[in-house]
Amino acid sequence: MAIFRKLARPLLASAFVTGGLRTWRDPGAVAPAAEPVVRPLAARVPALPDDAATLVRLHSAVQIGAGVLFATGRLPRLSALALAAGLAPATLAGHAYWTVEDPEERARRRAHFYRNLSLLGGLLIAAADTHGKPSLAYRVRNAG
Known part of the structure; x- marks a missing residue:
């Protein structure tokens, strides 16, 4: 499983790093939608x-x-939670397909909305991943 984590984390993170860099360079392109x-x-x-x-x-x-x-495996659970926490409002702001009348634009926004929901699911799985070790709650309950 370790090889899958080493491969999957950068793949999942790439969408956030590239999107973050694009928005950092030109925040004005996204600000009206936000x-x-x-x-x-x-x-x-x-x-x-x-x-x-x-x-x-x-x-x-x-x-x-x-x-x-x-992507580098540093604080993976915390960083996955941070990405997930930022993804929810960004998805609502940028891909609210139910507010658009044009069928083509609505379909495009719907596809992006569900893509972001998929990313959110992956991040939540990553945030709960304990690398096969018992969770902190389990260890605390059984520590005595």
């Missing part, structure tokens, strides 16, 4: 910036950093 999610999120979490471009750039930095950590 605006409907940024406002409510910034209202609930005061530490977050309420400027869409700044939050998009922050999100891309997390994608790059967590993606590289995940």
Whole structure:
């Protein structure tokens, strides 16, 4: 199984690192789509910036950093959780296919939406992967 992890992690992380780099270079291309999610999120979490471009750039930095950590096997569970936490709002902001009337654009957004759901599933599996060792909760329960 170790060889699969060494191969699968960089493959899964590549989508986040390349997407993060693209967005880091040009946050203005994504900021308008993120605006409907940024406002409510910034209202609930005061530490977050309420400027869409700044939050998009922050999100891309997390994608790059967590993606590289995940790909190299450093803090894989934590980095997978960080990527998953950022993927959910990004998917809702960028691929809300139910708001689009044009059939071709709707189909394109739907495909991207379900691709992101698939990535989210992979990240959740990776976040729960203990490399065959008992979980921390199991070890704590049976430590005595």
